[in-house]
Amino acid sequence: MIIFWNSGRIKRFSFAFVFALLIAIPIGYFFYPEQTKSLREGDFPAFYSAAVIVREGLGHQLYDVKLQRDIQNQHWPDPVSGVLYFAYPPYFALILSPLALFPPQTAKWVCAFFMALFLALAIRITSKFAPIVKENPFAAAACCLGCAPIYVSLFAGQNTPLSMLCYALAVWSIGLGNSGGDYACGLVLGLWLFKPQFPLILIFLLLLSRSWRVIAGFLFIAILYYMMGVATSGPHWPINWYSSAQWFAEQDFYFNQNRMISIHGFLRAVGSWLHLRPSIAMLVNFAGYGASAVLLSWLGALFWKAGRLKDIEIKKEKLQFLLCLSGPAMLLVSPHTLFYDLGIVCISLAGYLHLNSDAKKWIFLIGMTGIACFTLLRESVPFQPLFIVLLTALGYLSAYLRRRQVAPPGDVW
Numbered sequence: 001m002i003i004f005w006n007s008g009r010i011k012r013f014s015f016a017f018v019f020a021l022l023i024a025i026p027i028g029y030f031f032y033p034e035q036t037k038s039l040r041e042g043d044f045p046a047f048y049s050a051a052v053i054v055r056e057g058l059g060h061q062l063y064d065v066k067l068q069r070d071i072q073n074q075h076w077p078d079p080v081s082g083v084l085y086f087a088y089p090p091y092f093a094l095i096l097s098p099l100a101l102f103p104p105q106t107a108k109w110v111c112a113f114f115m116a117l118f119l120a121l122a123i124r125i126t127s128k129f130a131p132i133v134k135e136n137p138f139a140a141a142a143c144c145l146g147c148a149p150i151y152v153s154l155f156a157g158q159n160t161p162l163s164m165l166c167y168a169l170a171v172w173s174i175g176l177g178n179s180g181g182d183y184a185c186g187l188v189l190g191l192w193l194f195k196p197q198f199p200l201i202l203i204f205l206l207l208l209s210r211s212w213r214v215i216a217g218f219l220f221i222a223i224l225y226y227m228m229g230v231a232t233s234g235p236h237w238p239i240n241w242y243s244s245a246q247w248f249a250e251q252d253f254y255f256n257q258n259r260m261i262s263i264h265g266f267l268r269a270v271g272s273w274l275h276l277r278p279s280i281a282m283l284v285n286f287a288g289y290g291a292s293a294v295l296l297s298w299l300g301a302l303f304w305k306a307g308r309l310k311d312i313e314i315k316k317e318k319l320q321f322l323l324c325l326s327g328p329a330m331l332l333v334s335p336h337t338l339f340y341d342l343g344i345v346c347i348s349l350a351g352y353l354h355l356n357s358d359a360k361k362w363i364f365l366i367g368m369t370g371i372a373c374f375t376l377l378r379e380s381v382p383f384q385p386l387f388i389v390l391l392t393a394l395g396y397l398s399a400y401l402r403r404r405q406v407a408p409p410g411d412v413w
Helices: 007-031 044-055 065-075 090-101 104-126 131-135 137-146 148-155 160-174 179-194 199-208 212-233 237-259 263-273 278-307 312-333 339-350 358-376 387-405
Strands: none
Touching (some): 090 104, 104 137, 104 148, 104 339, 137 148, 137 339, 160 179, 179 212, 199 212, 312 387, 339 358
């Protein structure tokens, strides 16, 4: 039997793809500036304006829409009436503040460099618990760059690579099965609080498993972040941040509903596209929240059962798998999940993806091509088809869980 996708061909294809990408990026930037505007700027102006505000000692005005707009219009050549709003917690603005030392375009490339570094570190950490990544890390890197949501996040001023690193560290450290690993898991989930809608879901699930050391590590970083927020925006910053985040979430849905991939966001986008009556639209919203609650309850039951396991080896393996299963579920449950967050699922699938035949490799490549097409068409569709990718990932990992549960005695959790 002839194997087309042997290791040598995979390596050559990966090198050719990365080489082509390295050529295409500067060509697009310098010769097609209008077509690459979303990549040249992306959401980076929001991060840069927050960095400038904190650097100038105006942290108490961090969520002032007019101030953010004025800074962005000052530094970008074609001012617009809108604003790319910064709605992250103030401690993240403090972390970003060194970017204000550079001119905006230089700061953009500094940010892209660190995101590339975080992506490389995420791949390296993932290789510790994912054999498919360990066998060919360069091919894994090529796949990440070929995953359009990650590519967009990397070059358009998003922070998905940093989320991927935090998630990979959490999955790896919980699998160590010792007190140090548990504390480390809590610490990195705490560091992930720059996007609190994700780690808070995971912490809730780990709380159900009675992983107390994880909770302790998480609370340590949460307290540290709170003090950083106090130093930046005063002691009442949680109230100001929460109200601004609520306002932003509603505004962002209006402009980015076709980019949402959570259950709630996807259903709302479909309802908006169908121009449903208010009463029906409200029922659709409740259905979204209801489906999210059911999914979260199912995961909670799995974590609760895992917490009762007595065998340490079995327990750590089960918790590591459940954290991976929680990746796509977390993105589906969180009301505010955009297409570029899909990169997190790459970490979830890596440890349990087996591409041991040509047919499976071709299916994988076709899937990656489909993801790229849906990402490129994100401005033209009324709702985001990448939602299906999340459901597929959740279904794949759920099927793996069922197979393990019916495995022969001695091979079950």
